[in-house]
Amino acid sequence: MKRIAIVLGLAAVVMSCARKDWRDASLTAEERASLLLKEMTLEEKVGQMCQYVAPCYVEPGKGSARKNIDATDENLGNKDLSDKVRRGEVGAFLHVMTSTEAVALQKLAQESRLGIPLLLGIDAIHGNALIEGCTVYPTNINMASTFNPELMEKIGEETALEMRQRGLFWTFAPNLDIARDARWGRMGETFGEDALLTSEMGKYAIWGFQGRDGKYSGNHVVACAKHLIAGGEPAGGLNAAPMDISERKLRELYLPPFVAAIRDAKVGTVMAAHNEINGIPCHGNKWLLNDLLRDELGFDGFVVSDWMDIERLHSMHHWVPDSTEAFVVSVESGIDMHMQGDKYFEAVVAAVKSGRIPESRIDQAAGKILAVKFALGLFEQPVPEIPEVLDGAAEHRQTALEAARQGLVLLKNDGTLPLKNPRRVFVVGPNANSQTILGDWAVPQSDDNVITVLDGLKAAMPNVSIDTLCFGGKISNVNAKGVQMARFKASAADVNIVVVGENSQRYSAFGRTCGENCDRDDLSLPGMQQQLLEAVVASGKPTVVVLMTGRALSIGWAKENANAILNAWEPGQMGGQAIAEVLTGQVNPSGKLPVTVPRNVGQVQTVYNYKHSQYSRLFATNETGALWPFGYGLSYSTFEYSDATLSKSEIGVSESLKASVTVTNNGPYDGDDVVQLYIRDEYGSVTRPVKELKAFRRISLKNGESTKVEFDITPEMLQCWGVSEKWSVEPGDFTILLGSSSSDSDLTPLPLKVK
Template identity: 40%
Template sequence: MEKSVRNAKPESEVLYDYKNPDLSPDERAEDLLKRMTLEEKVAQMLCIWEDKKTIFFDDEGNFSIDKVREHLKNGIGQIARLSDTNGGLDPYQMVEFANKLQKFFVEETRLGIPVIFHEECLHGLAAKDATSYPVPIGLAATFNPELIEKIFSAIAEDARSRGAHQALTPVVDVVRDPRWGRVEETFGEDTYLVSQMGIASVKGLQGDGSLNNNNKVIATLKHFAAHGQPESGTNCAPANFSERFLRDTFLMPFKEAIDKAGVISVMASYNEIDGIPSHANKWLLRKVLRDEWNFKGFVVSDYYAITELFHKEETVSHGVAANKVEAAKLALEAGVNIEFPNPDCYPNLTEMVKGGLADESDIDALVLPMLKYKFELGLFDNPYVEAEPGQFENKLEQDRELALQAARETITLLKNEGNLLPLKDFKKIAVIGPNADRTLLGGYHGTPKYYTSVYQGIKDKVGKNGEVFYSEGCKITVGGSWNDDEVILPDPAEDEKLINEAVAVAQKSDVAVLVLGGNEQTSREAWNKKHLGDRPSLELVGRQNKLVEEILKTGKPVVVLLFNGRPNSIGFIKDNVPAILECWYLGQETGRAVADVLFGDYNPSGKLPVSIPRSAGHIPAHYSHKPSARRGYLFDDVSPLFAFGYGLSYTKFSFDNLRLSKDTISADEKVSVSIEVKNEGAIAGEEVVQLYIRDKVSSVTRPVKELKGFRKITLAPGQTSTVVFELLPEHLAFTNVDMKFTVEPGEFEIMVGNSSRDEDLIKTILTVK
């Protein structure tokens, strides 16, 4: 007997069923789970991030396999953001380090369970030498799901090629408060637009769900749920909405991405709903997500959010748990599969089970799907990643055109009085403003190999055909880095000096291009009490309006470009500046894209994915409001400065002949909606044709209009195209007075045009019997 034990193979080398690649991932996961100790199961519910330095490296900073053995003998579920190790790894370093770590888990732990590496991929892999695309609010402005799918497919390939397996994206929060600093991370204010962009993102990241082909990653929908309209506009604040509103507005994009894209992971949100934090919300994570929607994937915690059920002084404390053990119990019972980013509360699960405070069967149920997707990823059979010489450099070069296309399509023309744009016959151009010659990428960005500022892009475009002058004009904040906690406003005297210098530059030019807006400090995730990013005002920070006023006094034609992560209330600029472009953050190809639009090499086609309010006092300002919500204000207009879906072109489009395939349908029928669109201008252009509906009489109040379809088309001068939408029962349905998602009989107003404004829409009536 003693000899038998001494000569036995390690358990991980024995051909158990979970080692058999001919079996399904479900069968292999179930077999593996049966062989795991309680400690090994709990380890799969843990993640490492901040402790990477102490766990993976010795005191001299060298990788130490002995320290890994000491700390991770039972394995680990995930490791967070390998890319930011030791201040940031380049692609080849990340591949090498991923393989070193994976080798330990596969070859030295008892059962050889590989680890999942997750990364931030909001608008590009947030890593060194990675392609940076426009922020999501900018991508939403493209109204182009096909483009978004291509972008996230490229991001997935980039992440997976470096050893990553899961992307903590997309954000499908419907944003209804522009004071919130995370607007830039979202796809806007409209449930349907967010849903379509979310579906496209997930399809790009996950493909058809065949994850073992080494170019796709697990997508993570976040933040579940109702994170985009926090009380007072401050990050993580309560979201107290009715169940009907939750279902029809905030939950819908999550359900759509689960049903139509098969998303694998969901991240619970920091906020509370009706007094219950999402990480402790059984109704949300079990009844709705799993029981009603049949979600079979796994729920990840947001960073530190399980701890916050108890107490975390520097962030949010909900106070629904007396200690970390109670916090772990609440999250376990709610159905949170894994704790991010560090082992804090869930390490208590082992003793909780042994002490009768938790059931091992609950642990099993949460670990099983995470094991299954490690098999789906092919990690048990092909755990390592290979990198060829020049591989990453070639991909970066290849993806530049995709990033440029995305940046071009993001840019939204808000005003073009007198057809000032595109710029012609201007030999001397002043490029002025705090955002004119700086790197602007938005939150959760990587460090791209390429970047071109607005000033550089214009200089490159003009070349030897003219002169380009630059002046900073004023500052927004001192420094302006997303990473700097303290936000310092500039010295007024210094700003006055800069404004005077800018006026002098404008006076010697033929046209002034002002590059204004916000920066990565004035709109960002407020992730603790010292790192804030929400604002009670939507006015431009600092003396930017003063700069505009002084440049206008020179009498030179003025173009304003806005770079920001949230809508700005730009009433003065709208009233006084002839040409305005909303750019959001355009990514690494900023300067090239802006120059292409300014000089007419690309005809702008962006549309606003969020309304721009006249002031913070006009919030909420979303277009799909209820009939009683916009009676009016004393002394001010109740409408937004610029409406959802709005965006001009250098050409003109007309709409005509709106018709239905049937005027009357039953509740379970679909109907085709057709409209003719003509380019009446002299140049080619792209137009976003938008379909809205209104249920005229219903058992509960319904919005005055809701987007239910859009199509981006390209038309040559004089060309006419017939655009056809298919209106399905699901587009007409809502949660009725009996809390049933259904289509009610009656009249529906069908509206088609190029923005949500009534004056931009043609209307007809559909009857549902």
């Protein structure tokens, strides 16, 4: 009987094990992925590593109907894409820009042997803006200007909900590049030049997309931290150009946002960068993708290539002799998914069969991709249900409006703003009544869903006579005749509002000057916009400049001659209302610059956290230094900083302390300000920056109200990557600086000694 019992017990255990099935939703995502891998062929596993652009985005042999700068049919060969999906040789698609296609693709995948659903991704950079009708929030540079990470998290949550409702589950966001060169066209896609600000905004964005638990539950999606690494300071300002940096600079400046994304926010995917680092392209950099990313930082998701950047290991970098070698090297180096293009599948399968790539490496990559799909719930509902009307759309637009309000940066004001009940207003400029207000990574939206600057002013000033000259929304339409007409119209107005800047519209034929792969060797206003501005100012009437741009522009003449300047960046579909509210005084401006504005292109690189020796010499023919400093932004209120103190004047290397300052709103309006804390290590084993942002807090104060703002200063905030090539707090003299911007004139210095 005992023997029978043992046999029955063993049989029960065997049956229990046998009952474990990848279809069992009670198992963890990782367990289910491991079980499913055992049933998959090599070809099906490699298929999971293949991502293609959606068929409707680029028709084979025809290129892109949208005339997108990067959408070509090069190597696409997707005539047999449907058969590939049916064979299980495709794991993901990107740029699925219609719900109809999202449903059709998932139904197609259900015809494969195992019915593994597809992971459908999109560049939801500032809202799900590549889908018409979804909310277009302000761009990332706008959001950085709010210094409000909690608002960024809310936008991430709302974006994820709208993505889910359109059958999409993966966003290629946030962009964690540190933008240190205004010539580079992607500045507007980033959170600016500072590591801490980018880390905080990026971390909260990921929390919004994925949820705080990092499990993509409910209405969340999987995020993608990009681009690993250091693409925001390219040689010559050109996208994808080489980058040579020390390990110290990499760890202190470019890596912190990825550390926060991985360790704090548990980001699910990472995208490699276009560029090379110290001679090794990022897409083939095993130290970067394995030793640093996985072994040191503990990243446990999967790594995706950027658009056809694996092929560029051969065609652009000239690092390997052909694309086949590029495909193999990328897998060996740590890339788990190939974005866009043919021949990758065949090359990787052949490399495994030849013994060059072990199948365990394929299991690792495919397993992580499958685990994300399981965690997203795709296996339980592979074919999405698409509502006709977006749930929450009205509330989301109010969020977009509030974000636009908080991100507008007032750079100059001689008292002209807020406007004092003018009777006649002249609104002029190519960006005054244009969807350039949406920024990059947005398709044209219905005019009913976009509030331009002109729309906003008409609504805010219904009894004011508004004359216009908008040049058809095209910078290239500004010509000598138009400039002369503007001078004439400006003379008849009580106040002139000149809306100038750049055009980042990816999907238009309006002449892009900014955005991805739109880098410039000149930071002045493009076209004849400078002449336009000078003509309006020459009228002698008060002139307000509204600057709409995706990069910091060197507008020194405007600073000297305009009465007021409002840097609007690209504030999204509700931006026109927000701009009008600020100009008319309904909203008190509160945005702060997340980048330093260079005086001219010849002074690039211009950043706030420079080394002491950078300005030991001065330029011979122009004033040296920034046009406006990082962290700067005016208000209609006057904020007074007083009683700045430290809880200790001496600490040990492992001790913490508190810094505090009292902020008073001396009026005459209620308003917000951003309290900023910087630290300077006076002397170290390696030279240190003049100051580094280590904490900030956005506060709201009524007219006449005061508050005490307190910060904790921890050892981590004092440490550096010293000569010992490790993180440590070095004993010595430090200075804690508290104030409203990075400018020394706005900061109160407090000495601190570390023993």
